[in-house]
Amino acid sequence: MVDQQRLAQTLLQFTANLVTHYEVADILDQLCDRAVEILPVSGAGVMLEDRQGDLRFVSASDETVRSIESLQIELNEGPCLHAYRTGEQVVVTDLEHSDRFPRFTPLALQKGLRAVYSFPMKVGDEHIGAVNLYREEPGRFDDDDAAAGQVLADVATTYIMNARLIERSTQLSEQLQHALNSRVVIEQAKGKLSEQLGVDPPEAFARMRGYARNRGLKLLSVAEEIVSGSLRLEEE
Structure with missing residues (x-):
């Protein structure tokens, strides 16, 4: 039977950790360990969908679970895969008297396992893995x-x-910062080119952009060379 006090403590801990910097792998390892402490089970594991949409083993409470999780991927069969694909809980109360997963079951029994419970990880219609x-x-x-x-x-x-979400936010921040940094360099190059050619800044920018386009170069690369002095555009 579930240890309600330990469950409450675990949920409080995980809630607090959610707003800190964390490694996903470490959190999932902790979750597997806590599951064994809280519930009447001998082992726990987590599988996640990768960027290609394939299920991958990521965490386990012990080596037996690690091997049985990997086995399901090799066989392309098992309660974990079924929970992930359908988004529904899978319960096998006695593997010895079940024919639900004919290739997986005898190998799980050989490893001393008798019952399996798989819980889907999903958000709406998006399935991302299973516990x-x-x-x-x-x-x-x-x-x-x-x-x-x-x-x-x-x-x-x-x-x-x-x-x-954090990864996407970080990527967006990096992209915005890169854009800002690029604009600073381009403005510096525009000012330097304006002085060199004796033209106003808009004309200097037009010539710099035309030079880049005609040669298939990035505007930022041309600007960096102008600022460093390694490129000098000729007067027209």
């Missing part, structure tokens, strides 16, 4: 256990989506 819980004894989760498992999957989803 998988394993037991060495057969048995069904009660309602509280199942709810806690999905909560942990939702926590993992929140971290992944937040990390993506």
Whole structure:
């Protein structure tokens, strides 16, 4: 049965960490460890979708889970893949008496696993992975256990989506800063070229841009060369 006090403490900790700088891999490792402490399971693992849309193993509480997660990818079959693809929870209460995943099941039994619970990680219609819980004894989760498992999957989803937003925001900030820096260099080049050619700044800019276009060069590259003195445009 789920340890409600430990679950509450874990959720508070993860909520606090969400507003700090964090590594996704570290957070998912912690989540797997906490799942084993909170729920009546022997192991936990997480798989995520990569940029190409393929499912990849990213975290596990122990080596047995690590191998069984990787096995599902190799076989292209298993509860984790099914939860990821359908967006629905997958429950196999006794692998020994289940024919749901015929290639995966005998290999999981060989590793001492008897029950599997997979919880989808999704936002709306977007599926990004799954959290998988394993037991060495057969048995069904009660309602509280199942709810806690999905909560942990939702926590993992929140971290992944937040990390993506931060990445996009950082990329946007870098792009904006690059644009600002580029404009400074171009303005410097325009002023220098205006003085060299004895023309007004708009005309200097037009000539600089024309030079770049005619030669298939980037305007910023031409501006940098003008500022450094390595390029000098001739008077027309």
